[in-house]
Each structure stands twice: as structure tokens, then as C-alpha cells.
Amino acid sequence: MTSVTAPTHARDSWSRARRYRHSLWLLTSRDLRVRYSTSFLGYLWSVLDPLAMSAIYFFVFTIVFERQVGFHPYIVFLIGGLLPWMWLSGAVSDSTRAFIKEARLIRSTKVPPTIWVARLTLAKGIEFLASLPVLALFAIFAGATLGWEALLFPLGIVLQAALVLGIGLIVAPLTMFFRDLERAVKLILRFAFYATPIVYGLHDLPPQLQIVGSFNPMAGILSIYRSAFFPEALDWTAVGISAGMTVLVLVVGVLVFRRSIRAVLKEV
Numbered sequence: 001m002t003s004v005t006a007p008t009h010a011r012d013s014w015s016r017a018r019r020y021r022h023s024l025w026l027l028t029s030r031d032l033r034v035r036y037s038t039s040f041l042g043y044l045w046s047v048l049d050p051l052a053m054s055a056i057y058f059f060v061f062t063i064v065f066e067r068q069v070g071f072h073p074y075i076v077f078l079i080g081g082l083l084p085w086m087w088l089s090g091a092v093s094d095s096t097r098a099f100i101k102e103a104r105l106i107r108s109t110k111v112p113p114t115i116w117v118a119r120l121t122l123a124k125g126i127e128f129l130a131s132l133p134v135l136a137l138f139a140i141f142a143g144a145t146l147g148w149e150a151l152l153f154p155l156g157i158v159l160q161a162a163l164v165l166g167i168g169l170i171v172a173p174l175t176m177f178f179r180d181l182e183r184a185v186k187l188i189l190r191f192a193f194y195a196t197p198i199v200y201g202l203h204d205l206p207p208q209l210q211i212v213g214s215f216n217p218m219a220g221i222l223s224i225y226r227s228a229f230f231p232e233a234l235d236w237t238a239v240g241i242s243a244g245m246t247v248l249v250l251v252v253g254v255l256v257f258r259r260s261i262r263a264v265l266k267e268v
Contacts, residue, residue, distance in 0.1 A: 022113045027119040032126065043132030047131045050082040057199050058126060069200035071230040073142035079135050080226045081198035086158075086162050088218065089189050096175045096182040099264055106158040106265070113261050117168040124132050125161055139229055149227035149234055154225035163246040168178035173260040176267050197222055202238055214238040217245040 023165050058075050070077040098116045099106060106116065139146070175181045196218045197204070213219055220235065220242025227234035 004020060011144045020112055020115070024115050024118055024122065027115060028122045031119060031123045047134045050079065050086050051134065053082055066196070071201065071206045071233065073144055076135070076139050076142050076144045077226065078199065078230055079138055080229065081133060081222050083131050083220060084160060084225055085193065085196065085198055087124045087128040087160065091120045091164045092167050092185060092189065094120045096173045096185050098168070098172040113265065114169070114257065117172045118165060121161060121165045121168055144229040146228060148232050149231050152224050152230060156221050159243060159246050160221050164251050166246065166250035166253035168255040171263045173257055174262045201233060202235055214241045215245060217242045217249065220237055
């Protein structure tokens with residue numbers, strides 16, 4: 001009896017996993033097609049925003065003020081922080097409307113509810129990956145040297161994907177009950193931008209604040225990304241703290257989502 005049911009159970013689990021991946025990819029690709037099919041510039045919109053912000057901060061910190069933060073070339077340092085931030089802020093902001101925007105489709109389909117959040121993480125993650133050639137071009141023109149630390153890039157991607165998904169699993173269901181949370185999240189993201197070492201590095205903080213700053217999960221993740229061009233930016237203490245905080249956020253997100261999803265589906 002055992003020899004028959006065990007393989008069957010394994011096949012059922014594998015089949016569910018395949019269906020989940022298939023549904024996730026279908027919804028993600030649909031989102032990307034809808035976003036760019038009616039746009040003349042298409043893909044360029046995914047990089048124009050961070051490039052515009054990079055130009056502004058580059059002007060402020062190198063022309064208006066004498067730069068005392070980050071590493072040289074500063075434009076590569078800036079873009080290396082802004083591109084990951086656009087992934088997080090875009091996915092978290094969209095997560096506040098994950099169930100509200102797709103209410104009709106959610107009512108008419110039977111897909112695992114987590115897909116409605118995971119697709120946003122994946123879509124913005126794909127946009128992030130698509131923007132990396134821009135970072136590479138700026139690095140080439142600015143004379144930045146690529147080091148072996150670039151091999152750690154996938155680690156940063158995995159940690160950030162888990163972090164973004166965890167935050168989305170918290171924000172998406174709670175917004176259904178507290179509609180003001182959508183605006184509150186936008187304000188929190190504005191504050192979080194300056195509390196995250198994007199225009200500056202973690203090492204630029206006073207020594208007594210560096211450990212505190214490391215508890216921002218993005219601090220260690222950004223140090224991983226930037227270490228590809230700036231090895232001295234890699235802070236393993238910050239990476240370890242970021243990994244722990246990311247796991248905590250993801251666990252909390254899963255618990256919040258499981259406890260609230262039934263009520264959410266009744267509200268849709």
C-alpha cells in the first residue's frame with residue numbers, strides 16, 4: 001500500500017507545482033505585455049525612471065555639493081542602488097492593489113491566491129534583470145572594474161525576491177481591510193528611500209548607526225549588488241542581518257496571508 005501511495009503523492013505534488021508555475025508565468029507575462037504593448041518606448045520605461053533619478057542625484061552630489069558619500073565612479077554606485085530599489089518600491093506599491101485591481105479575474109478563476117502577489121514580485125524582478133545592461137553600459141563608460149564578487153549577484157536577487165514577496169504578502173491582504181494603507185505605503189516608501197543606503201553607502205553612516213542601518217534588509221542586499229564593482233562595499237555582517245530580516249519578513253508575510261486570505265476572498 002505504501003509503495004503505491006507514496007509515488008502517487010509525489011506525482012500530485014509535482015503536478016501542483018507545475019500548474020502553479022504555469023499559472024504564475026501566464027499572469028506575469030500578461031502583466032508585462034499589457035504594460036508595454038501600448039507604450040511606444042516599451043522596455044525603455046523600465047530604465048528611464050531610475051536613470052532620471054540617477055541624473056538628479058549625480059548632479060546634486062557631484063556638481064552642487066562636493067561628493068563625500070559612495071564610491072567612484074559615483075554614477076555606477078547610484079544606479080547600482082536605484083535599480084534594485086525600483087524593483088522593491090514598484091512591487092510593494094502594486095501589491096496594495098493586487099486584489100482590488102484584479103477582483104473580477106479573481107472571482108472567475110481558481111488559482112492559488114499567492115499568485116496574485118507573486119506575479120508582481122516576478123514581473124518587477126524581470127524588469128530589474130532587463131535593466132542590468134544599462135548598469136553594465138554605465139560601468140564600461142565610467143571605467144568601473146568588474147570583480148569576482150559579481151558571482152554573488154544571484155544571492156542578492158534571491159534575497160530581494162524573498163523580501164519583496166514577504167512584504168507583498170503582508171500589504172496585499174491588509175489593504176483590503178484598511179484602504180488608507182495604499183496611501184500610507186507610498187509615504188512609508190518615500191521615507192524608506194532615504195533610510196536605505198541608496199544615494200549613500202552603509203559605510204557613510206556614523207559607526208554607531210551602521211549596525212542599526214544594517215537592520216534595513218535592503219542594506220545588505222545592496223552591498224551584494226554593489227560589490228560587483230566596489231568590493232569594499234561588501235559587508236558580510238550587513239548581509240547576514242539582511243538574510244535574517246528577510247526570512248523574518250517572509251515568515252510573517254506567509255502567516256498574515258494565511259490568516260486573512262479567506263476574509264479577503266469574501267471581500268473581493
